[in-house]
Amino acid sequence: MTKYLISFPSSAMEVPADELPAVADAAHAVVQEAKDAGVWVFGGGIDESVPPVLVDGDGAVTEGTYPPTAQLEGGYTVLELPSREAALGWAAKLAVACRCAQEVRAFQHDPAS
DSSP states (O other): OEEEEEEEOGGGOOOOGGGHHHHHHHHHHHHHHHHHHTOEEEEEEOOTTSOOEEEOTTSOEEESOOGGGTTOOSEEEEEEESOHHHHHHHHHHHHHHHTSOOEEEEOOOOTTO
């Protein structure tokens, strides 16, 4: 089975503040459905209040990110699924729950993971 990353940037989620609890409830319901189906690996939102850092091979820590990933934020879900079609189906459920489009990417197969 392949692991899929289903994600969205924070800017895609344009939901009025008073509707956020309903979005959270809907998203939690999809998470529980994925857990019940045995496909859940991991999920969560990036804590945007904690600044990112780069850690070099010598252990040196530098504030910031790789330049192309400066906007890495939002919500992420990793599911282990039998097909791309299944991933697209779960992405559609998350899109409805979160009220925004979801990006789907497949992880490369690694027998050690």
